[in-house]
Amino acid sequence: MTEQKIVLLHGFAPDETLAAMRALKAALPSAADAAFATTTATNLDWKVGDLVEHVAQEHRQFKDMAKPRKA
Secondary structure (H helix, E strand, O other): OOOOOEEEEOOOOHHHHHHHHHHHHHHOHHHOOOEEEEOOOOHHHOOHHHHHHHHHHHHHHHHHHHOOOOO
């Protein structure tokens, strides 16, 4: 299992989700690198461990894509 910090939100409107993410990052400096996810019709039936691993993997991929490329 990954050590990635993950916050899963359920039932929030998109603007509320964004506000919650910003508030948590502002209140907890350790949440700066947390992966945030929302529930979907697909992932609601997943085991928590599977969802955590999937979100952590996606987070790593997005971080890698955001890294500047060497020339």
